[in-house]
Amino acid sequence: EVQLLESGGGLVQPGGSLRLSCAASGFIFSNYGMSWVRQAPGKGLEWVSTIPGSGGWTSYADSVKGRFTMSRDNSKNTVYLQMNSLRVEDTAVYYCAKDSSGWSRDYWGQGTLVTVSS
Amino acid sequence: QSALTQPPSASGSPGQSVTISCTGTSSDVGGYNSVSWYQQHPGKAPKLMIYEVSKWPSGVPDRFSGSKSGNTASLTVSGLQAEDEADYYCSSYAGSNNLVFGGGTKLTVL
Numbered sequence: 621e622v623q624l625l626e627s628g629g630g631l632v633q634p635g636g637s638l639r640l641s642c643a644a645s646g647f648i649f650s651n652y653g654m655s656w657v658r659q660a661p662g663k664g665l666e667w668v669s670t671i672p673g674s675g676g677w678t679s680y681a682d683s684v685k686g687r688f689t690m691s692r693d694n695s696k697n698t699v700y701l702q703m704n705s706l707r708v709e710d711t712a713v714y715y716c717a718k719d720s721s722g723w724s725r726d727y728w729g730q731g732t733l734v735t736v737s738s
Numbered sequence: 739q740s741a742l743t744q745p746p747s748a749s750g751s752p753g754q755s756v757t758i759s760c761t762g763t764s765s766d767v768g769g770y771n772s773v774s775w776y777q778q779h780p781g782k783a784p785k786l787m788i789y790e791v792s793k794w795p796s797g798v799p800d801r802f803s804g805s806k807s808g809n810t811a812s813l814t815v816s817g818l819q820a821e822d823e824a825d826y827y828c829s830s831y832a833g834s835n836n837l838v839f840g841g842g843t844k845l846t847v848l
Contacts, residue, residue, distance in 0.1 A: 664842040665827050679835035715783060723831040724774040724789035731783060
């Protein structure tokens with residue numbers, strides 16, 4: 621059974637930093653890309669970042685480029701999202717998702733809430 | 739990276755069919771067969787319902803179907819059931835390893 625478990629969310633002041641983690645199990649982790657997708661309170665889904673199974677590249681939404689860094693440790697079956705220079709508008713539930721065919725995401729974690737507020 | 743356009747709401751009675759549209763451009767929806775649809779119930783994580791425009795993941799009933807014409811993709815839910823009431827989001831590959839989502843459609847079963 622595929623499981624994705626996010627952690628690391630919480631309350632942070634504007635300009636601060638936070639590191640999210642997503643521990644995966646139930647599949648051959650290094651064979652699959654992973655993504656972060658966020659959802660602001662009462663709003664829709666927004667793609668944040670993607671990293672392939674090899675970790676050879678990363679891609680980011682314009683809204684987080686230069687501030688967020690996605691990485692993975694295939695020995696620990698874990699992906700990370702380092703978030704710096706956080707803004708109030710980064711407040712959201714952050715979901716970790718497993719990539720699948722045609723740029724779909726076939727499994728999602730339950731999400732971790734990040735609140736940026738003074 | 740502009741969001742895809744979805745109607746904010748849609749509705750239908752039990753047993754009826756409803757179609758939700760997702761409009762993009764030739765740089766995303768129209769340029770790739772990489773449209774997906776997700777269902778999200780309140781307080782829950784999204785669930786993949788359709789991928790690659792019209793394919794079903796395992797376990798998704800064939801009451802849900804997808805299609806695409808030009809820059810617009812569509813999700814049709816046939817034989818509406820009460821449990822289909824949820825938010826639905828489309829997404830599309832947008833080139834250069836980027837993904838874009840639609841703004842979401844709230845489906846109400848009357």
